[in-house]
Amino acid sequence: MSTITVDKNKCIGCGSCAAMYPELFKLGEDGKSEVISSDYSSHNYTKEEIIAICPVEAISIKD
Numbered sequence: 843m844s845t846i847t848v849d850k851n852k853c854i855g856c857g858s859c860a861a862m863y864p865e866l867f868k869l870g871e872d873g874k875s876e877v878i879s880s881d882y883s884s885h886n887y888t889k890e891e892i893i894a895i896c897p898v899e900a901i902s903i904k905d
């Protein structure tokens with residue numbers, strides 16, 4: 843089971859992750875990204891592409 847984590851101290855709330863992967867991320871009330879599902883593989887996303895979407899390297903994935 844994979845675990846996606848967003849480091850809120852790094853997140854700048856750009857919204858790219860939520861726009862590209864709406865099944866996995868949403869912007870929370872604090873304007874920062876929240877993980878809503880870590881099940882990226884069932885949507886045929888790769889770990890590398892998800893990590894690469896974030897401009898400040900706030901997203902990490904542990905399999």
Ligand code: SF4
Nearest residue numbers: 853854856857859896
């Ligand atoms: S892409 Fe990175 S900086 Fe932008 S909202 Fe997502 S986690 Fe935050």
